[in-house]
Amino acid sequence: MLDSVAAYVRRSLHAAGGRTEEQPYQVNGRTYRNIIASFGPETGPRLIIGAHYDVCGEQPGADDNGTGVAALLETARLLGQQKTLPYRIDLVAYTLEEPPYFRTPQMGSYRHAQRLHQQQVAVRGMVALEMLGYYDDRKNSQRYPFGPLKFIYGSRGNYITVAQKFGNGRFGRQFARRYKHAAGLPVKRFKAPAWLPGIDFSDHLNYWHFGYSAVLLTDTAFYRNAHYHETTDTLSRLDMRRLGLAVDALLATVLGSR
Structure with a gap:
């Protein structure tokens, strides 16, 4: 199944105009692969935008992480329509983000970040797309890892979050503001x-490990979406309009950065 998804993602990224490649690697005798599409100049520092395409178990995974992959593919389509880009942008579809591989060197994002580090590639920053389509306008629909945060951020799950760690550098500050x-x-x-x-619950954590500035763009996952890692994580529960707005803002931020 993962191979068929990888093939579909590569075809879609290529159709959008990306220069595509695979990053295969072995885990327990099986081959897994990241799919990479590059846009813009071939040389110079690059921005990494990534989303994992595996799901946890036998769930539909519409929000986790179908929305992240959909956002990645739509970003590719929009980037392919640009006559010029200010710098190189690599879109990466990762494998093996979910358990039992989470927080291990077998994660696709770990392998990708490790290769960048080994090749001494200059990276402007990284954006992880993780669950972007679930919204709830009701009071008390939003939870937090620390209860009093609701008095700062509100109790309605109607927003998208740019999350990052302290000391994340200039890229993180600028991306969040823009x-x-x-x-x-x-x-x-x-x-x-x-x-x-929750602050490191996605692929961006591996870029931190190798010293790159990285942010998480998310609807806050299980702090809002009770269908996380359940068979009820289906397309019918998603807000496609707000998912589209999230992608539009991503493109505007990317194109506006120099």
């Missing part, structure tokens, strides 16, 4: 110690 300015939906900028639960 994304909030560009977005057509509410955006909360969240910065916390890396040990706070």
